Amino acid sequence: MTTLEQPLVKAVGPKAAKKLAALDLETAGDLLRHYPRRYAQRGELTDLDSLAEGEYVTVMAEVEKVQGRRITRKPGYILEVTVTDGSGRLTLTFFGKGAHIPERDLPPGTRGLFAGKVTFYRSGRGVKRQLVHPEYKAVAGDSADAAREFAEELIPVYPATKGLTSWQIADCVRLILDGADLGADSLPDKLRKRHRLIGLAKAYHGIHRPQDMDEAWRARRRLKWDEAFVLQTALAQRRRASAELAATPRPAGEKGLLAAFDARLPFELTEGQREVGAEIAADLARTHPMHRLLQGDVGAGKTVVGLRAMLQVVDAGGQAALLAPTEVLAQQHHRSIVAMLGPLAQGGQLGGADDATRVALLTGSQGAKARREGLLDAASGAAGIVVGTHALLQEHVQFADLGLVVIDEQHRFGVEQRDALREKATGGRPHVLVMTATPIPRTVAMTVYGDLDTSALTQLPAGRSPIATHVVPAGNRAYWDRSWQRIREEAGQGRQAYVVCPRIGDEEGEPPPDASEEEARRPPLAVLDVAPKLTEGPLHGLRLGVLHGRMHPDEKDAVMRSFAAAELDVLVATTVIEVGVDVPNSTVMVVMDADRFGVSQLHQLRGRVGRGRHAGLCLLVTEAAEESKARERLDAVASTLDGFELSRLDLEQRREGDVLGESQSGRRSSLRLLTLLKDEDIIREARTEATALVDADPELREHPALAAELAALLDEERAEYLEKA
Numbered sequence: 001m002t003t004l005e006q007p008l009v010k011a012v013g014p015k016a017a018k019k020l021a022a023l024d025l026e027t028a029g030d031l032l033r034h035y036p037r038r039y040a041q042r043g044e045l046t047d048l049d050s051l052a053e054g055e056y057v058t059v060m061a062e063v064e065k066v067q068g069r070r071i072t073r074k075p076g077y078i079l080e081v082t083v084t085d086g087s088g089r090l091t092l093t094f095f096g097k098g099a100h101i102p103e104r105d106l107p108p109g110t111r112g113l114f115a116g117k118v119t120f121y122r123s124g125r126g127v128k129r130q131l132v133h134p135e136y137k138a139v140a141g142d143s144a145d146a147a148r149e150f151a152e153e154l155i156p157v158y159p160a161t162k163g164l165t166s167w168q169i170a171d172c173v174r175l176i177l178d179g180a181d182l183g184a185d186s187l188p189d190k191l192r193k194r195h196r197l198i199g200l201a202k203a204y205h206g207i208h209r210p211q212d213m214d215e216a217w218r219a220r221r222r223l224k225w226d227e228a229f230v231l232q233t234a235l236a237q238r239r240r241a242s243a244e245l246a247a248t249p250r251p252a253g254e255k256g257l258l259a260a261f262d263a264r265l266p267f268e269l270t271e272g273q274r275e276v277g278a279e280i281a282a283d284l285a286r287t288h289p290m291h292r293l294l295q296g297d298v299g300a301g302k303t304v305v306g307l308r309a310m311l312q313v314v315d316a317g318g319q320a321a322l323l324a325p326t327e328v329l330a331q332q333h334h335r336s337i338v339a340m341l342g343p344l345a346q347g348g349q350l351g352g353a354d355d356a357t358r359v360a361l362l363t364g365s366q367g368a369k370a371r372r373e374g375l376l377d378a379a380s381g382a383a384g385i386v387v388g389t390h391a392l393l394q395e396h397v398q399f400a401d402l403g404l405v406v407i408d409e410q411h412r413f414g415v416e417q418r419d420a421l422r423e424k425a426t427g428g429r430p431h432v433l434v435m436t437a438t439p440i441p442r443t444v445a446m447t448v449y450g451d452l453d454t455s456a457l458t459q460l461p462a463g464r465s466p467i468a469t470h471v472v473p474a475g476n477r478a479y480w481d482r483s484w485q486r487i488r489e490e491a492g493q494g495r496q497a498y499v500v501c502p503r504i505g506d507e508e509g510e511p512p513p514d515a516s517e518e519e520a521r522r523p524p525l526a527v528l529d530v531a532p533k534l535t536e537g538p539l540h541g542l543r544l545g546v547l548h549g550r551m552h553p554d555e556k557d558a559v560m561r562s563f564a565a566a567e568l569d570v571l572v573a574t575t576v577i578e579v580g581v582d583v584p585n586s587t588v589m590v591v592m593d594a595d596r597f598g599v600s601q602l603h604q605l606r607g608r609v610g611r612g613r614h615a616g617l618c619l620l621v622t623e624a625a626e627e628s629k630a631r632e633r634l635d636a637v638a639s640t641l642d643g644f645e646l647s648r649l650d651l652e653q654r655r656e657g658d659v660l661g662e663s664q665s666g667r668r669s670s671l672r673l674l675t676l677l678k679d680e681d682i683i684r685e686a687r688t689e690a691t692a693l694v695d696a697d698p699e700l701r702e703h704p705a706l707a708a709e710l711a712a713l714l715d716e717e718r719a720e721y722l723e724k725a
């Protein structure tokens with residue numbers, strides 16, 4: 001008997017197995033979890049007129065006309081079979097001697113399934129859709145099986161590829177369904193009863209070979225539950241494990257750096273900052289490590305919240321590390337924290353306050369001397385706060401007493417990296433605070449970040465002026481000129497601007513743009529081309545600086561410093577400025593080829609302007625046509641400042657897998673049916689159930705099937721979706 005772990009070669013034979021491998025399907029279980037995309041029903045008419053060029057399709061239609069003729073050109077014979085769904089028509093074209101076979105197989109009136117790649121044949125009379133040499137299968141022919149299938153059942157339509165039709169996949173699936181031991185059910189009986197879920201074997205049959213849509217729906221619901229439940233069990237175990245860990249409590253004191261810092265703050269904390277601050281302060285005082293996610297839209301003032309937590313820990317005798325995703329951001333944090341702390345950061349220096357600490361910086365590429373100093377300050381405990389990039393994760397970085405890790409802009413850091421930092425604490429685990437401006441829909445928070453408690457800063461500090469965003473069609477000369485004119489005006493008032501381009505422009509070593517999509521398009525605009533053109537042209541006379549990821553870190557730092565000091569009027573940059581950069585004097589941002597950026601990315605980018613007292617303006621320059629999808633996205637960004645709304649839109653437009661980090665690894669996501677946006681109910685219920693189950697049976701001793709699934713999941717996909725994102 002076939003088991004789910006068995007390689008497909010055994011189950012379906014080498015030929016089919018080889019083709020299935022192209023779909024990344026290796027085992028019988030993989031194939032069973034390759035679910036139909038939809039079902040074709042008897043009498044359901046595939047809308048032939050809506051087939052898109054280049055698509056691989058499987059359609060059901062009836063042969064209307066068969067016409068073979070000799071042609072003088074090679075290969076001498078052509079057969080055209082016209083099929084119809086009642087309204088639209090599709091031509092099946094076969095050439096050469098072999099064309100006599102379909103001519104025999106497909107007499108008018110035959111109903112069949114046809115599969116192939118849609119091509120458009122353009123002639124004087126318009127566009128004709130055709131499939132050249134399609135695979136076909138008559139469904140009401142002489143095969144009794146096929147006839148019954150056609151009469152009674154829904155026909156599953158699988159995501160297929162070249163060389164492998166939907167019905168070939170269906171045949172392989174059937175072999176396995178009929179012959180395999182579908183394994184023990186990983187959902188406990190009681191849970192299934194409570195939520196009215198069908199059994200696993202029934203679900204596999206129901207999703208692949210449903211008798212009716214109801215059955216298919218019940219099967220899908222059950223299998224979605226599996227996905228949600230295994231994931232939530234993993235997260236519940238994680239939460240439980242970390243709740244059991246010991247951490248050194250770091251309660252707030254009456255006096256000390258935090259109090260002194262609060263007294264020096266040039267502004268009032270917002271209500272949200274105070275509330276979240278209190279939450280964190282309480283967490284830090286506990287004997288178990290805090291794992292908290294702080295969400296707050298761009299400009300909400302997360303840094304101050306993080307810094308206050310760090311100061312509390314320093315006051316309690318520990319150290320805090322602040323981890324930033326880029327060098328630019330690490331340097332900026334270091335600079336601004338030192339500035340905000342003033343004498344409080346001048347520990348051991350003349351003029352420093354009595355209980356002053358030091359703020360060390362550690363990045364991958366700083367000079368040997370600076371680095372040695374930083375390492376020493378961290379290891380000796382002289383630095384209460386250590387700011388850095390992923391260089392902080394390296395083995396030889398040591399802390400005297402690491403009490404808190406603050407991770408800024410989490411979406412670039414995975415759980416594994418969080419763990420690497422936690423390892424650096426000696427007595428017990430450090431507390432962890434993750435900050436992100438990428439607003440995360442609730443369902444994502446419950447899955448990808450499901451092992452964290454969450455807090456949110458929902459308002460922006462008072463006195464912010466809203467950012468106005470406009471889409472600028474690149475072809476419109478007047479708008480174009482006006483954009484640069486606006487920058488000149490702002491510069492005339494002493495304010496600053498960003499110009500953002502999608503590409504650096506020193507082709508060597510630059511990863512090729514996504515070939516599939518970009519093929520037909522010109523390469524995106526590049527910083528190194530745009531900057532000189534602006535200097536010579538519309539921004540002549542202004543002081544321009546250039547910033548991109550491949551500059552030397554010292555150079556980057558120098559440019560950021562002069563921009564922050566207003567020695568530059570305009571910064572022409574790549575997305576290195578996407579997150580965190582805080583220069584409140586900048587008021588205008590022009591994004592070139594804006595359609596090449598994602599929705600959330602644009603929202604992040606524009607958050608760089610309008611951070612001070614003056615109104616911000618963001619111009620999205622694009623060549624995208626008025627009615628295009630790309631233009632729609634830009635219009636959406638222009639129409640709202642609600643990052644939450646935009647992240648939903650982003651999520652809708654991107655594949656779920658991308659959200660879960662799949663795109664980075666190219667692997668299949670373990671979420672096949674579950675969609676984060678639509679299955680909130682299932683995710684929530686599964687979370688509750690999983691938490692209860694793990695509380696009652698932390699090791700899953702009474703649930704061996706679930707434990708096995710979990711082990712497989714963690715083995716295979718750990719890095720993929722729990723930890724990347």
Ligand code: ADP
Nearest residue numbers: 267268269270298299300301302303304461582
């Ligand atoms: P983000 O949440 O995007 O990281 P920052 O922490 O960089 O935002 O804060 C953005 C700006 O707002 C900074 O210049 C910061 O000093 C300022 N800021 C933070 N909190 C307040 C407040 N309560 N009142 C006024 N300005 C504030």
Ligand code: MG
Nearest residue numbers: 302303408580
């Ligand atoms: Mg920030």
